[in-house]
Amino acid sequence: MNVKIAQVAKQLPKYSCTTEEILPLLNVWLEGQEPRFVKKITKLFEGAAVNKRYSIMNPLEVFKATSFEEKNNIYCREVILLGEQVLSKALAKANWSPHSLDYIITVSCTGVMIPSLDAYLINKMNLRQDIVRLPVTEMGCVAGISGLIYAKNFLEANPGKRAALITVEAPTATFQLDDFSMANMVSAAIFGDGAACCLLSSHEKDHGPHILDQQMYHFYNTEDIMGFKLTNNGMKMVLDVEVPTIIASHFDAIIHPFLQKNGVEIKDIDYMIFHPGGKKIVATIEKIFTEFNKNIDDTKAILARYGNMSSATVLYVLERVFERNPQVGELGLMLSFGPGFTAQKILLRW
Structure with missing residues (x-):
């Protein structure tokens, strides 16, 4: 289906x-x-x-x-x-x-x-x-x-x-x-x-990129590195400075087995649809993807124009890719990080 x-x-x-x-x-x-x-x-x-x-x-x-x-x-x-x-x-x-x-x-x-x-x-x-x-x-x-x-x-x-x-x-x-x-x-x-x-x-007559696969990856013992603490004044931000380092240390486990399961590698991905969490996280992911000759220019453009809008932001990146009218057969990799700590990704094919 x-x-x-x-x-x-x-x-x-x-x-x-x-x-x-x-x-x-x-x-x-x-x-x-x-x-x-x-x-x-x-x-x-x-x-x-x-x-x-x-x-x-x-x-x-x-x-x-x-x-x-x-x-x-x-x-x-x-x-x-x-x-x-x-x-x-x-x-x-x-x-x-x-x-x-x-x-x-x-x-x-x-x-x-x-x-x-x-x-x-x-x-x-x-x-x-x-x-x-x-x-x-x-x-x-x-x-x-x-x-x-x-x-x-x-x-x-x-x-x-x-x-x-x-x-x-x-x-x-x-x-x-x-x-x-x-x-x-x-x-x-x-x-x-x-x-x-x-x-x-899931209508046969509707069109758009297919979701080929999806996966959640949960980091052990990292509940306290990102989130909100509810106080009498409202929601107090929790954000550990080590988040980019923790992401980098898990990157291979997050990405490569997921792609391999679907018979592709990073070099096969046409669109990197990454959530712009912030300058340091973006820089961390950009450095990793550059090694594979891939860029996250769309992610950086959305961060500059709108900032990090939490859960909505990755969909702004996706819309930017939609507006390019990808060719049939092209692949997109969606990737976000969030409290838990967790990484979640989706593989798309136009």
């Missing part, structure tokens, strides 16, 4: 800010801190390889001392709006009706909603009453690929069905004004908000 990604679309929030525009706000936020620290953080923002990022909040509002409840209320309001916009956009691109969907997966880790986003979308878009729902939370940046894997498994078991994966992330809603740790600084420097939607199908 061939499961295809029929279409992919993105949706950006209404506010945006360049790194140059953020620096004056940064100086106000860090007022009273040691000059050397302020200089260090300014250089961190300037060198983060993110030129612009989008936000569900006005840039001035992001730096206000709002409570967890206030920020989460903004999150709930805005992700519903973004989710409806991006699903509508994807359906229009594919020329699908909302009633043709059999399965809906919604992904987000940057706020708390019960009921989850999918329930709101069912009502707002009049989706079928028997649609199967799956909300995915607490998986962070890797969940864009996780959602694709769950959709693929459902469609593989159910021929002639269609699924929508909607990822909506708002890291600015998790920003901690009183947290001057390096984890929070790095997070503020690289993250932005955004939404994406992938439509998948």
Whole structure:
């Protein structure tokens, strides 16, 4: 049973800010801190390889001392709006009706909603009453690929069905004004908000790259190197500086057996669709892929234009590849890392 990604679309929030525009706000936020620290953080923002990022909040509002409840209320309001916009956009691109969907997966880790986003979308878009729902939370940046894997498994078991994966992330809603740790600084420097939607199908008449294979790889005893810690002020970022090194040490085990199982090697891959986790992680993966004469230019371009939008970001890279109209038979390798610690990948063939 061939499961295809029929279409992919993105949706950006209404506010945006360049790194140059953020620096004056940064100086106000860090007022009273040691000059050397302020200089260090300014250089961190300037060198983060993110030129612009989008936000569900006005840039001035992001730096206000709002409570967890206030920020989460903004999150709930805005992700519903973004989710409806991006699903509508994807359906229009594919020329699908909302009633043709059999399965809906919604992904987000940057706020708390019960009921989850999918329930709101069912009502707002009049989706079928028997649609199967799956909300995915607490998986962070890797969940864009996780959602694709769950959709693929459902469609593989159910021929002639269609699924929508909607990822909506708002890291600015998790920003901690009183947290001057390096984890929070790095997070503020690289993250932005955004939404994406992938439509998948096991209909014979639908077209798109086939998902040839998928796999999750879990790192032992690394639960504490990436994620969020829930505090009275909201979600406190956890990000270990050793993440790039840990990724590099496991790379061979993550990639080569997976490709070998499918009868291909890195040299056979035409499109490297890698999640832009941040400048250091991107540099680590780029160095490895360069040895195989492969580039991750699409990943770097998305990081520069939008920042790291957690689970949605890899789908922005995928959309960029879609826009190139790959040739029949070309291969794509999707790869993301996230809390757990985990690496997840998908092999595509056009």
